Amino acid sequence: MRVTYYYPWGFFYPVNSGAAAVAMQHMEYFRSRGFKVRIVIWGDDQPSNRLMFERRFGWLDELYILNSRRDFDFLRIRTAFTFHDYLNAHVAICDLPEFRKFISADVDLLFLNYIFSAPFLDLAPRNAARVVESVDIMSKQFLLGRNAPLQLARDLSVERDLYALFDLVLMISQAEAEFMQARSSANIEYVPRGMERLSRDAVLEADGETFDLLFVGCPHPPNAEGVHWFYEEVFAPHLKPHGLRWAIAGTIGEHLRLADENVHILGRVDDLNALYRRSKVVIVPIFNGEGISIKTLEALSRGKPVVSTPIGARGISGCDECMLKICFKSAAEEVARRILELTRSRQLREEYGRKALEYIESHFSREKFYLQMDNLLMPLLDRTRRLCA
Numbered sequence: 001m002r003v004t005y006y007y008p009w010g011f012f013y014p015v016n017s018g019a020a021a022v023a024m025q026h027m028e029y030f031r032s033r034g035f036k037v038r039i040v041i042w043g044d045d046q047p048s049n050r051l052m053f054e055r056r057f058g059w060l061d062e063l064y065i066l067n068s069r070r071d072f073d074f075l076r077i078r079t080a081f082t083f084h085d086y087l088n089a090h091v092a093i094c095d096l097p098e099f100r101k102f103i104s105a106d107v108d109l110l111f112l113n114y115i116f117s118a119p120f121l122d123l124a125p126r127n128a129a130r131v132v133e134s135v136d137i138m139s140k141q142f143l144l145g146r147n148a149p150l151q152l153a154r155d156l157s158v159e160r161d162l163y164a165l166f167d168l169v170l171m172i173s174q175a176e177a178e179f180m181q182a183r184s185s186a187n188i189e190y191v192p193r194g195m196e197r198l199s200r201d202a203v204l205e206a207d208g209e210t211f212d213l214l215f216v217g218c219p220h221p222p223n224a225e226g227v228h229w230f231y232e233e234v235f236a237p238h239l240k241p242h243g244l245r246w247a248i249a250g251t252i253g254e255h256l257r258l259a260d261e262n263v264h265i266l267g268r269v270d271d272l273n274a275l276y277r278r279s280k281v282v283i284v285p286i287f288n289g290e291g292i293s294i295k296t297l298e299a300l301s302r303g304k305p306v307v308s309t310p311i312g313a314r315g316i317s318g319c320d321e322c323m324l325k326i327c328f329k330s331a332a333e334e335v336a337r338r339i340l341e342l343t344r345s346r347q348l349r350e351e352y353g354r355k356a357l358e359y360i361e362s363h364f365s366r367e368k369f370y371l372q373m374d375n376l377l378m379p380l381l382d383r384t385r386r387l388c389a
Helices: 018-032 047-056 071-079 083-093 098-103 115-123 149-163 174-181 221-243 252-255 274-275 294-301 331-344 346-363 366-388
Strands: 002-007 036-042 063-067 111-114 127-135 168-173 188-190 211-216 246-249 261-267 278-282 304-306
Touching: 002 018, 002 098, 018 111, 018 294, 018 366, 036 098, 036 221, 047 063, 047 252, 063 098, 071 111, 083 115, 098 115, 098 278, 111 115, 115 127, 115 149, 115 304, 127 366, 168 366, 174 188, 188 274, 211 221, 211 274, 211 331, 221 246, 221 252, 221 346, 246 274, 252 294, 252 304, 274 278, 278 331, 294 304, 294 346, 331 346
Parallel strands: 002 036, 002 111, 036 063, 111 127, 127 168, 168 188, 211 246, 211 278, 246 261, 278 304
Antiparallel strands: none
């Protein structure tokens, strides 16, 4: 089975965002099924980043990079960060001769990430199955929590119509899938993320030097806003006086304004699993967001106790037994108190960690993800092959 796969945020390995984690899951599924995969990535083609990516995915058939630094107009359009600007950027990409040749190559499946890549369908091989991983409802995501009902209504209408152009629309948030299913005739399916979890008897916390708190994230504005709020309202006044140490990992570190000896900005981390084991509690101080919180799922899959805002637990239902959800802004002192309780009791952390692993196994196992992808994709691909015969 031949697949052309598109991802718009640069190299998704090493993983530095929730979207990258979703893309990695797709790759693992494709490889497990013996698919021949061609990837097109829009991003900065830094040699060191490309080398790491190619080493990780040496089994790929082909890799094509849309270099975001090569054309100022594309970069300017994408930096505007609105739904329509991203749509227009993808229309413009379709005029690139090299890209047109790559995306129109004969394959069985064209698999796109994000609905703003829909203009690529104009170049798709006629008989290929057309699938999009929505990741989020982008009409909402681009507004970043702003109250703009007319713009939202307009963008939702466009997004709904674009879904109908695909044979299959995948959504990782059940609430978003149900929302769009009620408003669209498109073939929309909820597919829970498949998380690679630790075994039930795994060591959840390393001995020796540890961090009390951990946050992992990319430079998405809600991440930076939440981290700064947490530092000012919870960490500095309530936790630092107790000597707690806070580690912040991921590319978000390049965009933070924190200078504190108790806050360790780690940047990209080669072994994230080891960092989770060296950390006692994961915090998710996020106040804006759509879809599902991948960073929260990642922490739960590693058996960590999580203290989160309700937004940080969005899309993760039935999780009250395995994590703490608190309205941070109205209960900063309670947040600090519960964090202190966890950092002082390894037994309590173990209890939450084991429940987290059980939750992931029940709701977000990799095996269930693979099975559901088979059930959705294989009939679609079989139908496409019959039409071509």
